[in-house]
Amino acid sequence: MEVVSSGVASLEIPGYQILKKINQGGMSTVYLATQRSMGRQVALKVMSPVLNADPIFSERFQREANIVGQLSHPNIVAIHDIGRYRSLNYIAMDYLPGGSVADALTRGAIEPLEALHITRQIAMALDHASNKGYVHRDLKPENILFREDGSAVLTDFGVARAVARTTRMTSTGMVVGTPHYMSPEQARGAAVDGRADLYSLGVVLYEMLTSAVPYQAEEAVAIAIKHLTDPIPRLPARHSLYQGLIDRFLAKDPDQRYQRGLDVVDAIDQLLAALEGKPPGNATKLNNTSVRVSSLLRALLMTLYGTLCDRLSAAWARWRDKPLHQQNPRAEQQTIMRFQQVLQQNTPSKRRSWRLAMVISAAAVVTLIIWGKNPQWSATTTSRTATESAESVAHSPADTALAIQEDSPATGASANLIQPALREETGEPISASPPITKPGGPTENIADSTPAPASKPKPISAPVSEQAPATFSLLVSVKPDDARIRIMNIVPRYTPGIALEPGRYDIEVSKPGYSTVRRWIEISTADINLAVELERKYFPGRTFQSPLRSGGRGPEMVVISPGSFTMGNNQRPFTSPEHKISINKPYAIGAQEITFNDYDRFAKASGRALPSDENWGRGTRPVVNISWQDAQRYASWLSEESGQKYRLASEAEWEYAARAGTTTPFWWGDGSAKGKANCRRGCASEFNTLFTTSTAPVGNYKANEFGLYDTAGNVGEWVQDCFLGDFTNHRGDARPVQLKNCELRVVRGGSMREPLRNISSDYRTGLSEQASSKEVGFRLVMEL
Structure with a gap:
């Protein structure tokens, strides 16, 4: 049993090791926890004690578990356990570390094809729930999460209900849901079915494409009225191909919408097949429509129409001296190029050759119009x-x-x-x-004019002169000083104090290794002095996971700041003499040891045999029975998948991170090791008994001050260095020791079979780089 401070009182949940708080809302708190019986990480959702006295909220909380327990689908969050302890209701469900659609939208609109794939997966989840007789009623970006492999998962069935029956939690005329994503029938408080969820999914798709919800207002009532009465919004011209989907999703009349999730899947599959230049596949149900060349032509003409409207609006705004927000010109260009690629991939057909010619001609016309009308493209005209x-x-x-x-x-x-x-x-x-x-x-180019000679007829009665508009200076002060400054929506390059006419300007400040800052400023009647300080992309203590090319994310990494420490221990063999080490630049190291989940993915992708787990379990347990060479191969594969440089840590990097700023043999000082490490004697570990010894799932014990788990015990860890008997010839920096014909590599940290004295931060031993052991795993470093 673990006790975790929750701010007001301590929280105890038998059978769970609670690691950290993930999220907190008004109704419940979600913790990352390890389910001891299964050795797996779960999201433990605990209802707020304040609400326990309210039977309505208790019923809603318990019903979520009951509903999800009946819905077994890869795109619906899975429930592993439900219980009550000391008047606390809790649910143990899948831990989904990939964040939510809402998190992704904080970085801007989602790429259209990715948005379609997300929509498709959630539509399948909704179809499954609808077939089981349940309506979600609160579908929104916060309730769509991602697994490690990038697949989308529908969560939070707290306000879901069965279509065929009611409960005392809802009554006729009661509005349930989130206003921005609420269907018209929900806004009226009328009865709803699965088509209401599809309406909400359409709102989410619109937001993924545009990074804005379709109906906006200050008050919830005003938003609901817009859902009821306002026309379906139009997508930007570059997304016109998807307008048909939005029109069906957001139809006011449920009979005019997609009738079930599989209809959405069919429509998206047909569209994706057309975009990829493939023949339309079989429909999943009765929908056998396909996206033909004529459909692409219609979409292209819609794009042309939308582009012309955008340009006319921009011209009108300029004539009225009102700045207009500029869309990214490359997006429209990419749309046209995508149409051309589709046409090139299709098999030629004499019967449709005239259609292809029309589409290609239309694409050329649109390209010429956009090229001529877009201010940024035509700005280089002399x-x-x-x-x-x-x-x-x-x-x-x-x-x-x-x-x-x-x-x-x-x-x-x-x-x-x-x-x-x-x-x-x-x-x-x-x-x-x-x-x-x-x-x-x-x-x-503005030129002075003089009156024409009197003898020549003049078409105007008086000379016309044009005065240059007033300008104001823009000065951007940045930290660091060598950051790059650009004004994205004009041709001239930024120079300190550049003179600019009144208007809106898109300012970008960037530098490698820092987070880019981009903002719009408005110059009206005065000079502008703008101060921008960039934040380091990898600041000390930050945790992150690199996205992988094949989907999902890499292991969790922690950024370690530069520093110095005393390495070694004069009281031990192999670890003397003590010597000063200086680490001059930051690096990221694995917060946990590489797990079977991590390594098995690499093994399957590369066709390698899966290492034995000694019947201890795979999943989130540290991978064992792999050699130093196997660890190197995994690091190379991860580097290719992520585009980052991953490698084994040097001894100095490993010990600096394991010590976490301490000078004692153990990062927790001289106190008890109970609850902090898995070792044979001296740790009081539940994974070590008189007759059995096994590894613990990663993250099962407390992390050190740098946020690293299991640097003491559990499994020993391969590092980069060649093993020498002592530190006599070691350098004073963090570079690894490399020798020709090196046979032994260093293993640090001790294992679950070692006594307490052999899991200290300075403990080291050597092992053949070709050998594998059930006591040895590894963690990686990523260079920043």
Whole structure:
């Protein structure tokens, strides 16, 4: 039994080792815990003691476990245990370390194909729940979590209910759900079925594509009214291909929506097949529609329509001197290129050749229009090119006069065409003037004008002059001083005190090794001084997991700050003499030993035999029976999968992290080792008895001050160095000792079969790099 402080009182849950708090809400708190009977990590959801007296909340909490217990599906969170202890209700369920869709949205919109895959998986989960007779009623980004392999999982069935029956928790007219994701029938308090969940899923898809919810207002009631009455919102032009999905998802009338989750799966599968240039597959049910070339043409025309609307809106905003938020131009370009790729991948057909020609022609037209209309792409047009183009265009005096008298809002190349034509007609001298750059727009050349000779007819009654608009300076002060500063929506490069016209500017400050800062600022009537301090991407104590190319994430790593310490122990063989070590740069080391889950994935991907677990269990137990060479191969594979540099730690790096700033043999000082390590004698470990000895799941015991688990006992750990009998020839830095024809490699930390004295931070021994042992595993370092 473990006792964990919860702030007000201590929490005791028999059978569970509680490691840390994961999340806390108004109704419950979720802890990361180890289920002792199974040796696996779980998310332990404990109901708030304050709510235990309320039978309604208790019923809701218990019902969640009962419902999920009946729903066995890979995309629905699994329940492992449910219980009550000392008036505390708790549920043990899958631990999902990949974060939520809400977490992903904090970094911006999700890539469209990834959003479709997430939607597809949750649609299958909803279909399964609906077939079992349950409606979720509170589907939102916070309730969609990710496993280590990246698959999406639906959670939090706390307000779910059976369609065919009611409970005292709900009554007619009672509104349940989250306003931004609530279906119209939920907003009215009417009866709901699985189609209400599909509406909420459509809202989530819209948010994943745009990073904004479709209906926004200050009050919950106003949001609900918009769900009931406002038209279905349009996606940005670059996402027009997915508008059909959104229209079906967000139909006000449930009969007009997708009727079940498998209908959503069919629609997404057909769309993905068309995008990949594959023939449409068989529908999962009765839906046998497919995305044909004509459908792509319609989507392309929608993209063209949306783009033209965006450009007209932008021109109107510029004419009214109101800055408009600029979308990423590359996104539209990628949409067009994707259409072209689809067409190139399709098998040619004489019967459809005219359709392909139409699509390709339309794609070319859209590309030309976007290229010509996008301010950032056309900003490199020089005044000389514009002037030459103007000379090839015939302008009548009447047309020129009309353009001037109406104060045309033409910008970019169009403005450059009008002015040289006017000078040619009126005979006005052309003088060079410095270019003036408008935010988000191209460079214009403004020339002085003089009246034409009296003998020549003039199309206008008075000379026209244009005054340069007022400008204000922008000064960005950054830390560190050598960070890169860019203004993303104009052509000129940033220089300290750059003069800019009133408008909105997209400022980016970046430096390798630091988190990029990007923000919009508005210049109106005064100079702007902006101070930006970048945060180190890998600050000391930060934990992270690298995403892998094949899906999922790598082992959890902890960032260790540079420092110095005394390595070794003069009172021990093999560890003398004590010597000073300086570590000059930060590094990340595994918070835990590499587990069977981690290693088995590598073994299966590389076709290697799975190492024996000695019948202790796999999963989150540390991998054993692997050689030093096997550990090196795993590190190389992980580096390729993540794009980062992973390797075994050097002895100095390992001992510095294991000591965690202490000078005593054990990181916990001279106190008892109980609850801190798994060893043979002196640790009082439940995994070591008189007749049996086994490893413990990683993270089962307390972490040291640096956040590292199991640096003492459990399994010994391979490190990079070649084993020498002492430290006589060791250097004063963190580099590993390497010798030619090295036969023995260093093992640090001791194992579960060692006595307490042999699991200290300075303990070391040697083992052949080709040997494997049930007492030896490893953890990795990632270079920063």
